[in-house]
Structure formats: structure tokens, C-alpha cells
Amino acid sequence: MDPRTTVIGERLRRISRIIAVSSGKGGVGKSLVATTLALSLSRRGCKVGLFDLDFTSPSTHLILGAKNVQPKEEKGLIPPKVNGLTYMSLVYFSRDQAAPLRGADVSNALIELLAVTQWGELDFLVIDMPPGIGDVVLDLVRLVKRIEFLIVTTSSLLAFETVKKQVRLLLDLKVPIIGTVENMKRGKADDIERETEKLGVKFLAEVPFDPELEDAIGDVAKLLGTVFAQTIRELAASDITQ
Amino acid sequence: MHEWALAEAVITAAKQVAEKEKLKEIREVTIKIGELQQVEEDILRFALSQLKPASFKNAEFTISKAKTTLKCRVCENTWLFSKSKLDEDTAEAIHFVPEVAHAYIKCPKCGSPDFEISEGRGVWLENIKGVR
Numbered sequence: 001m002d003p004r005t006t007v008i009g010e011r012l013r014r015i016s017r018i019i020a021v022s023s024g025k026g027g028v029g030k031s032l033v034a035t036t037l038a039l040s041l042s043r044r045g046c047k048v049g050l051f052d053l054d055f056t057s058p059s060t061h062l063i064l065g066a067k068n069v070q071p072k073e074e075k076g077l078i079p080p081k082v083n084g085l086t087y088m089s090l091v092y093f094s095r096d097q098a099a100p101l102r103g104a105d106v107s108n109a110l111i112e113l114l115a116v117t118q119w120g121e122l123d124f125l126v127i128d129m130p131p132g133i134g135d136v137v138l139d140l141v142r143l144v145k146r147i148e149f150l151i152v153t154t155s156s157l158l159a160f161e162t163v164k165k166q167v168r169l170l171l172d173l174k175v176p177i178i179g180t181v182e183n184m185k186r187g188k189a190d191d192i193e194r195e196t197e198k199l200g201v202k203f204l205a206e207v208p209f210d211p212e213l214e215d216a217i218g219d220v221a222k223l224l225g226t227v228f229a230q231t232i233r234e235l236a237a238s239d240i241t242q
Numbered sequence: 243m244h245e246w247a248l249a250e251a252v253i254t255a256a257k258q259v260a261e262k263e264k265l266k267e268i269r270e271v272t273i274k275i276g277e278l279q280q281v282e283e284d285i286l287r288f289a290l291s292q293l294k295p296a297s298f299k300n301a302e303f304t305i306s307k308a309k310t311t312l313k314c315r316v317c318e319n320t321w322l323f324s325k326s327k328l329d330e331d332t333a334e335a336i337h338f339v340p341e342v343a344h345a346y347i348k349c350p351k352c353g354s355p356d357f358e359i360s361e362g363r364g365v366w367l368e369n370i371k372g373v374r
Contacts (some may be wrong), residue, residue: 003255003367007247010254055341076247077338090342093335097345100355108363109341116247116338 004115008143011076011114014121015049018144019178019240023152024162026131029183030054030152032213034128035063036229037150039220040236042084046123049079052089053140054130055101055109061091065218076118083220088117106135114143124240133166141173150204151180155192167199179204179239204239207231244338245282248365249289253298255367260297265372268301272369276362278310278323280337286365301372310362314349321350323362340364 012018021034031054038050052060060066064082070092071077079088090099090109101109119125127147130136140147149170153163163180170177179202182192186209193203207228216222223229256271271290275281283305290303310323323343325333332346340363348355 001255001259001367003248003251003365006254006258007251010250071338073244075250076244090339093339093342094345095335097342098355099342099345101341101344102356102358105341105344105359109339112339112341112364115251116244118247 004111005143008114011117011119012144015119015125016123018125018147020127020129020140020147020149021152022129022137022149023131024133024166025159028152028154028159031059031063031128033152033181033183033232034126035060036223036232037236038085038126039083039224040233041124044236044241047121049086049119049122049125051125051127053110053127053136055090055099055106058089058091060128061089063217064220076116078118086119086122103135107139110136110139133169141175148176148178150178152183153180153192154184155182155186160192160195164199167201177201182206184209205231205235245285246289248281249286249293252290252365252367253293256370259370260372264374266374268298268370268372270302270304270371272304274306274308274366274368276308276310276364278336278340278343278359278362279364280325280333281365308362311360312357313360314352314354315356315358316354317349317352319349319351
């Protein structure tokens with residue numbers, strides 16, 4: 001038998017809440033929402049971890065401007081602190097190489113990292129998920145019993161159609177959904193809000209399209225000064241910590 | 243020191259099996275370690291000896307090593323993993339997460355990184371013997 005899954009509960013035991021920032025669709029801004037949410041919670045005085053599980057296209061290290069950091073070996077791996085966050089990513093090991101992983105490899109890498117990462121005590125662990133409802137979503141739901149999902153969509157029907165499927169899957173799996181965030185909002189239509197509520201899920205926030213955001217990648221101080229971050233900060237203060 | 247986390251997993255898994263099988267005392271635990279993860283057997287043995295609970299007091303840990311077989315999904319070539327072809331940083335990265343082998347190793351015949359790890363990935367608990 002694979003012994004690794006038996007220690008995952010112990011590794012996560014001292015984490016109060018585990019939030020997967022997820023979407024059925026790619027390109028909706030999950031990584032920016034996850035990273036900014038983690039930073040906002042941290043700036044509120046919480047102990048926060050950020051875990052990048054988008055193995056094939058990791059990007060949170062770029063958003064954080066993480067350079068020259070590595071986990072420390074001590075009865076497993078202790079993630080380094082990056083901008084106040086306890087930060088873990090496969091990129092420490094894959095570096096700037098492409099990591100073409102198939103389903104079974106994704107599951108194995110996920111189990112390995114869950115089994116060896118010593119997170120310590122955290123108020124929140126924010127997970128940046130890969131797009132879709134594939135192996136990582138199913139494995140996390142199976143292995144991390146206390147996981148909650150925060151779902152990101154855009155105003156596009158193309159994104160929201162996949163989000164609807166993801167919501168139905170998570171409801172079938174009886175996984176708590178904190179709510180949805182409508183990112184890169186343009187215009188004033190409230191279709192996404194109405195449709196989200198029809199699904200029985202809370203509509204958390206609409207985040208306006210922020211043209212300044214791209215220039216803030218790699219510069220956390222600049223990122224936290226954007227209109228985008230202001231909206232995520234309000235979300236952290238209301239629906240996440242209340 | 244990464245071996246300690248794996249040793250803890252082996253002990254936890256073995257305890258779960260022992261409980262399920264209603265074993266009061268464990269006599270033998272058989273573990274297979276795949277070459278790809280490059281687990282240091284001495285450190286693993288030491289960690290197991292330090293972490294084992296009372297019911298494992300007389301347990302013998304048998305550790306066997308498995309060669310790592312890689313099979314290309316494009317040309318179906320099969321080959322054995324060899325650490326000697328890797329630089330130290332790459333070997334260490336694969337030690338921590340064997341799947342990152344896909345970022346560094348390519349099929350020696352066709353150059354594809356799309357291969358499967360057919361055998362010998364990491365740590366596997368093979369068998370437990372004890373008394374009821």
C-alpha cells in the first residue's frame with residue numbers, strides 16, 4: 001500500500017481553514033485572487049499559507065516575486081516565508097522547466113507534497129487550483145476532509161457554464177462552497193449574480209477589470225494598492241474572516 | 243531529513259494495517275523503495291527505529307530496492323533510470339517529488355518527456371507480519 005496518504009491529516013492538523021480557489025475554466029484570474037486573498041488575510045494578522053497546485057502552469061511565484069527561496073528539510077519540508085506567506089509550490093523542484101504531467105503523475109505529486117510539507121500552525125491555507133474539475137479537485141476532496149471552495153468566474157458565459165458544472169459536482173460531493181467571485185467585471189449586468197444565487201451559492205463579490213494589475217505582477221506592495229486588491233481585501237474582511 | 247516524513251508515513255500506515263488485522267505485536271514490516279526517489283536507506287532505517295511505537299518493539303524492517311523502469315508513451319522504448327546522468331540539484335529535486343523527473347528526463351530514443359514511471363517510483367509498504 002501507499003503509506004503517504006496516512007499522514008496527510010496529521011500534516012494539515014494545525015490549519016484552521018483550507019480554502020481552494022478554483023474555477024472550471026482557465027484564465028479567469030484564480031492565481032491572482034488566491035494570492036491576493038492570502039496576502040490580504042496575512043495583512044489582517046492571520047497566519048497564512050499559500051499552496052500552488054497548478055503544477056503544469058504555476059504562476060503564484062511570479063505574482064509574489066518569489067526568488068532564491070527553497071523549502072527547508074526538517075522531518076519533511078518546511079516551506080519558506082515569502083512576503084509573509086508560508087509558500088509552497090512545485091516550482092521549487094521543476095524550476096523553469098515545463099512539467100508535462102498526466103493524471104496519475106499529478107495525483108502522485110499532490111500526495112507527495114501533502115505528505116511531506118510541514119505547514120505548522122496556520123489560520124488559513126489558500127490553495128491556487130489548476131483549472132477544471134479533474135484530478136486535483138477530486139484528489140483534494142478525497143484527501144483533505146475540511147476543504148472549502150471559493151469559485152472564480154468571469155462575466156463570460158463561456159466561463160460561467162463550466163463554473164455551473166463545477167458547482168453541481170461540488171454539491172454532489174457535499175463539499176462546502178464559500179461562494180463565487182465574478183472577476184474582470186465589465187459593464188453593469190448582474191446575470192452572474194442572479195445565476196449564482198439560482199444555484200444556491202452565495203455571490204461574494206464582483207471585481208472590476210483592473211488595467212493596472214498586470215504592472216503589479218511581481219511587486220506585492222503595488223499589487224495590494226490596486227482596485228482589484230481593494231475588492232479582495234473587503235472580501236477577506238467580510239465573508240472569509242467573519 | 244525528508245526520509246523522516248516518509249518513515250512517519252510507513253509507521254502510520256503499518257499501525258493502521260495492524261489495527262485492521264487485529265495484530266497486537268508486529269514482527270516484520272516489508273518496505274520497497276524505488277530508485278527514482280533516491281531514499282537514503284540508513285536515514286530511513288534510523289527514522290523508523292526512532293518513530294516505531296511499543297507494538298513494533300521487536301519488529302524487523304525489511305527494505306528492498308527496486309530499479310526504476312521508465313516507458314516512453316510515444317515510441318514505447320523502455321529504459322532504466324540512472325542517477326549518475328543527473329546533476330546534483332536535479333537529482334535532489336526528483337528526490338523530493340519524483341514526478342518532476344518529467345521536467346528533466348527525456349526518452350533516450352525519441353527525446354519525448356511523455357513517459358510513464360512503470361516501476362520503482364518511491365516508498366511502498368509491501369507486507370506486515372505480526373501476532374494476534
